[in-house]
Amino acid sequence: MTEVENVGLRLTNDQFSKEVDDLYARCKGGELADRQTRMAEIETLTERYFAANEGKMPPAPLLDRLATLCLREEMTDAHPDKMTREEWPVMSDTQREEREQTETSGTWAEEIGVDGANYRKDTRENKRKMRVVSTR
Structure with a gap:
Protein backbone atom coordinates (compact mmCIF):
# COMPACT_ATOMS: atom_id res chain seq x y z
CA MET A 1 0.00 0.00 0.00
CA THR A 2 1.44 3.37 -0.91
CA GLU A 3 1.87 6.21 1.54
CA VAL A 4 -0.89 8.22 -0.16
CA GLU A 5 -3.39 5.38 0.29
CA ASN A 6 -2.30 4.87 3.91
CA VAL A 7 -3.01 8.53 4.82
CA GLY A 8 -6.73 7.97 4.16
CA LEU A 9 -6.71 5.04 6.63
CA ARG A 10 -5.14 7.01 9.50
CA LEU A 11 -7.03 6.49 12.72
CA THR A 12 -6.73 9.59 14.92
CA ASN A 13 -6.98 9.53 18.69
CA ASP A 14 -10.38 11.24 18.49
CA GLN A 15 -11.68 8.61 16.08
CA PHE A 16 -10.24 5.86 18.27
CA SER A 17 -11.92 7.42 21.32
CA LYS A 18 -15.27 7.52 19.50
CA GLU A 19 -14.90 3.86 18.56
CA VAL A 20 -14.13 2.97 22.19
CA ASP A 21 -17.27 4.91 23.21
CA ASP A 22 -19.20 2.92 20.60
CA LEU A 23 -17.88 -0.36 22.08
CA TYR A 24 -19.05 0.75 25.53
CA ALA A 25 -22.49 1.64 24.16
CA ARG A 26 -22.78 -1.69 22.37
CA CYS A 27 -21.69 -3.52 25.51
CA LYS A 28 -24.25 -1.72 27.68
CA GLY A 29 -26.89 -2.43 25.04
CA GLY A 30 -26.21 -6.16 25.38
CA GLU A 31 -24.70 -6.64 21.94
CA LEU A 32 -21.27 -7.48 23.36
CA ALA A 33 -22.37 -9.38 26.46
CA ASP A 34 -20.17 -12.36 25.55
CA ARG A 35 -16.55 -11.85 26.66
CA GLN A 36 -15.06 -13.62 23.63
CA THR A 37 -17.00 -11.41 21.20
CA ARG A 38 -16.03 -8.31 23.15
CA MET A 39 -12.35 -9.33 23.21
CA ALA A 40 -12.39 -9.95 19.46
CA GLU A 41 -13.86 -6.47 18.86
CA ILE A 42 -11.23 -4.87 21.12
CA GLU A 43 -8.42 -6.73 19.38
CA THR A 44 -9.71 -5.72 15.94
CA LEU A 45 -9.90 -2.07 17.01
CA THR A 46 -6.40 -2.00 18.49
CA GLU A 47 -4.91 -3.80 15.48
CA ARG A 48 -6.53 -1.22 13.19
CA TYR A 49 -4.97 1.55 15.27
CA PHE A 50 -1.51 -0.07 15.16
CA ALA A 51 -1.70 -0.58 11.40
CA ALA A 52 -2.94 2.95 10.72
CA ASN A 53 -0.42 4.64 13.02
CA GLU A 54 2.75 2.76 12.12
CA GLY A 55 2.80 0.56 15.22
CA LYS A 56 2.31 3.37 17.74
CA MET A 57 0.41 2.61 20.91
CA PRO A 58 -2.95 4.30 21.56
CA PRO A 59 -2.98 6.85 24.42
CA ALA A 60 -2.87 5.32 27.90
CA PRO A 61 -6.31 6.58 29.03
CA LEU A 62 -7.94 4.88 26.04
CA LEU A 63 -6.04 1.66 26.71
CA ASP A 64 -7.22 1.87 30.32
CA ARG A 65 -10.83 2.15 29.13
CA LEU A 66 -10.34 -0.89 26.88
CA ALA A 67 -8.86 -2.85 29.80
CA THR A 68 -11.90 -1.96 31.90
CA LEU A 69 -14.09 -3.17 29.06
CA CYS A 70 -12.13 -6.44 28.96
CA LEU A 71 -12.80 -6.94 32.68
CA ARG A 72 -16.42 -5.78 32.54
CA GLU A 73 -17.83 -8.74 34.51
CA GLU A 74 -15.29 -8.31 37.30
CA MET A 75 -15.64 -4.52 37.45
CA THR A 76 -19.44 -4.51 37.55
CA ASP A 77 -19.81 -7.29 40.13
Missing part, protein backbone atom coordinates in the same frame (compact mmCIF):
# COMPACT_ATOMS: atom_id res chain seq x y z
CA ALA A 78 -21.25 -5.44 43.12
CA HIS A 79 -21.59 -8.48 45.40
CA PRO A 80 -20.44 -7.47 48.91
CA ASP A 81 -18.59 -10.75 49.46
CA LYS A 82 -16.72 -10.60 46.15
CA MET A 83 -13.28 -10.48 47.78
CA THR A 84 -13.67 -13.84 49.51
CA ARG A 85 -15.61 -15.79 46.91
CA GLU A 86 -13.43 -14.98 43.87
CA GLU A 87 -9.98 -16.46 43.36
CA TRP A 88 -8.61 -13.27 41.74
CA PRO A 89 -10.96 -10.44 42.74
CA VAL A 90 -10.78 -7.07 40.99
CA MET A 91 -12.20 -3.99 42.69
CA SER A 92 -13.37 -0.87 40.94
CA ASP A 93 -12.27 2.49 42.35
CA THR A 94 -15.65 2.96 44.03
CA GLN A 95 -15.55 -0.52 45.58
CA ARG A 96 -12.01 0.12 46.88
CA GLU A 97 -13.08 3.44 48.46
CA GLU A 98 -16.09 1.79 50.13
CA ARG A 99 -13.88 -0.98 51.50
CA GLU A 100 -11.34 1.48 52.90
CA GLN A 101 -14.11 3.41 54.69
CA THR A 102 -15.31 0.29 56.49
CA GLU A 103 -11.89 -1.10 57.42
CA THR A 104 -10.48 -0.59 60.91
CA SER A 105 -6.81 0.09 61.57
CA GLY A 106 -4.67 -2.44 63.42
CA THR A 107 -3.68 0.21 65.97
CA TRP A 108 -7.30 0.79 66.88
CA ALA A 109 -7.76 -2.97 67.36
CA GLU A 110 -4.79 -3.03 69.73
CA GLU A 111 -5.95 -0.06 71.82
CA ILE A 112 -9.73 -0.51 72.07
CA GLY A 113 -11.06 -3.56 73.88
CA VAL A 114 -14.07 -5.71 72.98
CA ASP A 115 -15.94 -3.93 75.74
CA GLY A 116 -15.33 -0.58 73.97
CA ALA A 117 -13.00 0.73 76.67
CA ASN A 118 -9.87 2.63 75.63
CA TYR A 119 -6.81 0.70 76.86
CA ARG A 120 -4.29 3.07 75.32
CA LYS A 121 -1.40 3.86 77.65
CA ASP A 122 -1.88 7.33 79.09
CA THR A 123 0.98 9.57 78.17
CA ARG A 124 1.71 13.17 78.89
CA GLU A 125 1.12 14.01 75.20
CA ASN A 126 -2.23 12.23 75.21
CA LYS A 127 -3.38 14.09 78.35
CA ARG A 128 -2.26 17.45 76.95
CA LYS A 129 -4.24 16.83 73.75
CA MET A 130 -7.31 15.94 75.80
CA ARG A 131 -6.91 19.15 77.86
CA VAL A 132 -6.78 21.22 74.66
CA VAL A 133 -9.88 19.50 73.30
CA SER A 134 -11.83 19.94 76.55
CA THR A 135 -11.06 23.67 76.84
CA ARG A 136 -12.45 24.55 73.42
